[in-house]
Amino acid sequence: xxxxxxxxxxxxxxxxxxxxGHQALFKRCFAKTGQVIILVRDVQGTSGxxxxxxxxxxxxxxxxxxxxxxxxxxxxxxxxxxxxxxPNIVNITYGRGxxxxxxxxxxxxxxxxxxxxxxxxxxxxxxxxx
Numbered sequence: 457x458x459x460x461x462x463x464x465x466x467x468x469x470x471x472x473x474x475x476x477g478h479q480a481l482f483k484r485c486f487a488k489t490g491q492v493i494i495l496v497r498d499v500q501g502t503s504g505x506x507x508x509x510x511x512x513x514x515x516x517x518x519x520x521x522x523x524x525x526x527x528x529x530x531x532x533x534x535x536x537x538x539x540x541x542x543p544n545i546v547n548i549t550y551g552r553g554x555x556x557x558x559x560x561x562x563x564x565x566x567x568x569x570x571x572x573x574x575x576x577x578x579x580x581x582x583x584x585x586x
Contacts, residue, residue: 458535458536458537462489462490463489464491464492464533465493467481467492467495468497468545468548469494469496469497470496470497470504470508470511470518470572471494471516471521472499472511472512472513472572472576473506473572474521475572475575477495477506477567477568477570478525479528481528482494482526482531483529484535485561486537487497489586491536491537491538492536492584493539493540494538494540495521495524495538495540495545496515496518496539496541496542498541498544498545499544500514503521504544504546509567509572512585512586515541519568553575574586
């Protein structure tokens, strides 16, 4: 069961759509504390910030895609992770070190080259996305 008081890694994103790069990031996050909170910026139909205007998936679809992706590797919502709606956060600011660690995970080219933009383009070509 997800423990709201246990140290937890946070993942913040649009997840438009959830893909294998996100999956790899989740696994690294999970390895740090044993649980992850996935924060979803519900930005369907609006801008998610500079260069982030293509947001065709609504919150329900994003959650469904995350759950389906993580289930493939044996992760279950409410156990190893939870999903939470957050505002359209475009800037993260803090005043001093208060127990948080900000980290950028670096992946090999095959993983870092995965692009949700390209995935959306392919879905549109196939007629699976407007």
